[in-house]
Amino acid sequence: MLAIINETAAFLAAKMQYLPKIGIILGTGLGELATQITHRQEIPYEEIPHFPVSTVEGHSGKLIIGQLGNTKVLAMQGRFHYYEGYSMKQVTFPVRVMKALGVETLLVSNAAGGMNPDFKIGDLMIITDHINTFPEHPLRGANEPSLGVRFPDMSKAYTKALREKAKKIAANHGIRVVEGVYVGTSGPTFETPAEYTYFRTIGGDAVGMSTVPEVIVAVHAGMQVFAMSIITDLGIAGQVVEVSHEEVQQIANQAQPKMTLIMKELIENL
Ligand code: HPA
Numbered sequence: 631m632l633a634i635i636n637e638t639a640a641f642l643a644a645k646m647q648y649l650p651k652i653g654i655i656l657g658t659g660l661g662e663l664a665t666q667i668t669h670r671q672e673i674p675y676e677e678i679p680h681f682p683v684s685t686v687e688g689h690s691g692k693l694i695i696g697q698l699g700n701t702k703v704l705a706m707q708g709r710f711h712y713y714e715g716y717s718m719k720q721v722t723f724p725v726r727v728m729k730a731l732g733v734e735t736l737l738v739s740n741a742a743g744g745m746n747p748d749f750k751i752g753d754l755m756i757i758t759d760h761i762n763t764f765p766e767h768p769l770r771g772a773n774e775p776s777l778g779v780r781f782p783d784m785s786k787a788y789t790k791a792l793r794e795k796a797k798k799i800a801a802n803h804g805i806r807v808v809e810g811v812y813v814g815t816s817g818p819t820f821e822t823p824a825e826y827t828y829f830r831t832i833g834g835d836a837v838g839m840s841t842v843p844e845v846i847v848a849v850h851a852g853m854q855v856f857a858m859s860i861i862t863d864l865g866i867a868g869q870v871v872e873v874s875h876e877e878v879q880q881i882a883n884q885a886q887p888k889m890t891l892i893m894k895e896l897i898e899n900l
Contacts, residue, residue: 670696672858814842826865
């Protein structure tokens with residue numbers, strides 16, 4: 631595994647004009663941020679050795695290397711979800727490669743369903759912690775000591791200083807943000823009413839199908855992490871309504887400018 635990571639990193643390092651210390655996984659809600667990256671270089675996933683190949687769409691995404699303000703970033707446009715059929719090693723491979731390239735801070739976004747009764751549709755949630763309910767663990771198997779320890783601490787997975795900075799930025803712009811625990815689940819089904827109640831009962835504020843695997847690997851690798859969800863639908867006990875992928879996309883698009891602004895300012899001031 632180490633040899634493969636290093637091979638991919640060496641391929642990319644040879645192409646890249648510089649090695650950014652900031653990595654971004656442009657999940658739902660951050661498509662717009664991608665368009666604001668200047669001085670950019672793009673590398674399609676298909677050209678990158680050992681990168682997972684797309685299972686469904688014609689092309690699976692690209693790496694974007696460039697600048698947000700004066701800050702150099704390495705962004706993944708398009709992520710790999712467990713529900714698509716990738717193994718956890720594949721889902722998290724790009725994070726390993728980012729680390730090998732020198733990335734120290736990882737920023738992630740996603741869409742999630744809210745279970746906290748104080749949440750509203752379209753809210754932005756700063757993730758304070760997570761609950762991992764995926765059936766496969768990304769660190770299962772032999773541990774490579776040079777990548778991280780066998781039993782990683784998870785008590786401070788989401789870097790407090792970054793959360794505080796993001797809250798200040800949001801307040802300065804009058805943007806409402808909430809904070810909470812993100813439950814990562816495999817999908818691809820949205821939750822049944824009983825499952826929403828269950829995820830609330832175990833301590834979750836929102837639930838989604840990504841992020842947790844990448845964050846676990848980033849923490850294992852010693853990175854700082856900041857993650858934010860757009861609450862695109864609500865699964866609150868007694869008032870669960872139908873949800874569709876289209877609705878999730880639509881709400882995410884509406885909330886996108888707020889998310890973009892916070893992330894951009896956070897990155898420019900890291
Ligand atoms: N559940 C899981 N994933 C999601 C949801 C949800 O309710 N909304 C957006 N992504």
